[in-house]
Amino acid sequence: MKETIRSLATPFLWFWRWEAKSGAILLLGAVVALLLANSPLAGAYHHVLHMPIRLGFGDFGLEMGLLHWINDGLMAVFFFVIGLEIKREFLYGELKTRSAMMLPVGAALGGMIVPAILYALINFGTPTAGGWGIPMATDIAFALGIMTLTARQAPLGLVVFLTALAIVDDLGAIVVIALFYSSEIAFAALFVGLVAIVAAFLLSRLNVRFFLAYLVLGLIAWYAFLQAGVHPTIAGVLLGLAIPAQEDPEQSMLHVWEHRLEPWSAYGIMPIFALGNAGVTLSFATFDPGSPLFLGILAGLCLGKPIGIFGTVWCFNRFFKVPVPGNASSGQAAATGMLGGIGFTMSIFIASLAFADSGAMLDLAKISILSASILSGILGAIVFKLQSLRASA
Numbered sequence: 001m002k003e004t005i006r007s008l009a010t011p012f013l014w015f016w017r018w019e020a021k022s023g024a025i026l027l028l029g030a031v032v033a034l035l036l037a038n039s040p041l042a043g044a045y046h047h048v049l050h051m052p053i054r055l056g057f058g059d060f061g062l063e064m065g066l067l068h069w070i071n072d073g074l075m076a077v078f079f080f081v082i083g084l085e086i087k088r089e090f091l092y093g094e095l096k097t098r099s100a101m102m103l104p105v106g107a108a109l110g111g112m113i114v115p116a117i118l119y120a121l122i123n124f125g126t127p128t129a130g131g132w133g134i135p136m137a138t139d140i141a142f143a144l145g146i147m148t149l150t151a152r153q154a155p156l157g158l159v160v161f162l163t164a165l166a167i168v169d170d171l172g173a174i175v176v177i178a179l180f181y182s183s184e185i186a187f188a189a190l191f192v193g194l195v196a197i198v199a200a201f202l203l204s205r206l207n208v209r210f211f212l213a214y215l216v217l218g219l220i221a222w223y224a225f226l227q228a229g230v231h232p233t234i235a236g237v238l239l240g241l242a243i244p245a246q247e248d249p250e251q252s253m254l255h256v257w258e259h260r261l262e263p264w265s266a267y268g269i270m271p272i273f274a275l276g277n278a279g280v281t282l283s284f285a286t287f288d289p290g291s292p293l294f295l296g297i298l299a300g301l302c303l304g305k306p307i308g309i310f311g312t313v314w315c316f317n318r319f320f321k322v323p324v325p326g327n328a329s330s331g332q333a334a335a336t337g338m339l340g341g342i343g344f345t346m347s348i349f350i351a352s353l354a355f356a357d358s359g360a361m362l363d364l365a366k367i368s369i370l371s372a373s374i375l376s377g378i379l380g381a382i383v384f385k386l387q388s389l390r391a392s393a
Contacts, residue, residue, distance in 0.1 A: 072226065078269045188229070300372075
């Protein structure tokens with residue numbers, strides 16, 4: 001029995017270790033980007049980000065700016081890893097059974113719906129109303145990193161709950177991106193991409209474990225989705241879900257590729273994304289704390305997230321007798337909801353889609369996300385520390 005529990009827990013503990021530690025490097029990337037964008041090197045920084053790069057040979061190639069290659073190319077690998085994480089969690093982890101998934105799924109939904117409503121109410125009838133998806137996301141690396149540093153005595157069940165919640169949150173964000181933040185659809189190209197994804201699922205069904213076949217189909221789907229007007233990172237998620245899994249997690253192709261790619265995603269792709277996207281010029285011209293955009297993101301992440309997450313946990317415990325994860329105190333559960341307000345990576349990604357045609361709105365959205373994420377992290381850390389002091393008193 002102990003061996004079975006250890007086997008099931010190993011993938012989670014390994015994943016937690018990578019995500020918690022990567023938060024510091026992700027923060028470093030964001031800080032370096034802000035310093036560059038507000039230094040004499042700002043011109044060179046923005047020039048490099050928009051420098052065209054062509055990949056391919058002869059007449060077959062694709063040219064995009066460096067920032068587009070980061071957001072559309074590298075982030076497709078990041079989303080592929082998310083797809084692997086989602087599948088692993090549903091097959092082996094906290095979301096394996098209906099009873100186990102009820103609370104994190106419910107809390108994730110509450111933590112997405114309430115922030116979106118708050119943002120929509122504040123921005124109703126304004127040009128920024130389309131950014132309602134921005135405060136729906138939780139950055140799992142930052143959230144777990146802060147919990148690891150400030151809540152060492154937090155029950156492991158609460159850490160598992162936050163991880164499962166963030167993974168469901170990522171899945172919700174992916175659905176929102178696919179349905180609401182894609183441009184006009186070219187159905188012929190979309191059909192080609194979907195055929196490639198279906199072929200990958202068929203290979204998985206046949207238990208084909210030749211990764212190159214999945215890679216080729218993934219590249220076809222990525223390019224087809226790009227041409228179709230559907231964000232190409234969606235192809236990465238779908239391909240991750242198609243990777244075959246065996247009953248034994250340790251022997252699973254799913255586990256092998258998540259194990260290989262997670263360090264590259266956590267320590268490479270996410271910091272590069274931060275370095276390319278967090279570089280905002282800080283000035284009174286870009287910072288408008290009274291704007292509906294700033295207030296909507298701040299309210300969504302700092303209020304909507306904890307209300308939606310903790311409110312769901314409280315309701316499930318009060319009315320359905322679902323135990324609080326790890327038998328945590330109300331304060332610890334509330335602090336976990338506050339950490340859910342750290343949006344950063346996925347929030348900035350959605351903002352770049354929502355305000356792709358307005359540099360000023362995008363810059364203000366990024367400043368708002370950074371401000372709200374920092375405030376959420378500080379509030380969550382303070383409440384965790386207070387709970388720790390109270391427990392030791």
